[in-house]
Amino acid sequence: MTSADLDPLVLWYQTLSPASLARLPDFYTEDAWFKDPFQEFRSRERLRRVYAHMFETLEAPRFVILTTICEGRQALLVWNMEFRRQGKPMRIHGSTHLAFADDGRVNYHRDYWDAAEELYEKLPVLGWLLKQVKKKLQAEGE
Numbered sequence: 001m002t003s004a005d006l007d008p009l010v011l012w013y014q015t016l017s018p019a020s021l022a023r024l025p026d027f028y029t030e031d032a033w034f035k036d037p038f039q040e041f042r043s044r045e046r047l048r049r050v051y052a053h054m055f056e057t058l059e060a061p062r063f064v065i066l067t068t069i070c071e072g073r074q075a076l077l078v079w080n081m082e083f084r085r086q087g088k089p090m091r092i093h094g095s096t097h098l099a100f101a102d103d104g105r106v107n108y109h110r111d112y113w114d115a116a117e118e119l120y121e122k123l124p125v126l127g128w129l130l131k132q133v134k135k136k137l138q139a140e141g142e
Contacts (some may be wrong), residue, residue: 074098
């Protein structure tokens with residue numbers, strides 16, 4: 001796998017839309033394994049539903065790929081997911097570790113991002129509480 005081999009997949013991620021979900025079989029094996037901070041499963045169809053749900057619940061979600069690293073049949077993508085929630089712009093920073101089957105399609109997809117920092121701390125009441133706990137822990141560590 002080279003960086004050039006990864007380009008069509010990166011372009012697909014960056015232009016992901018409800019309509020482009022039909023191309024998921026071009027990029028993922030049927031039994032692709034997926035894990036993020038909230039779920040873990042082995043199913044391309046379930047991954048399609050995760051992305052479809054993202055478009056149903058978030059306003060204008062999009063991925064901006066910042067860095068790609070390829071080695072052998074693996075790749076690392078560093079990205080920002082940008083979207084609006086109730087009109088407010090938001091961003092989640094994360095990375096994805098991918099592994100590829102013999103046919104070049106993704107059969108392993110692991111997302112890494114800090115749900116507390118990137119999501120929970122941005123919620124009104126819970127965010128305030130988490131920030132207070134973080135401050136207290138930092139003060140105790142000094």
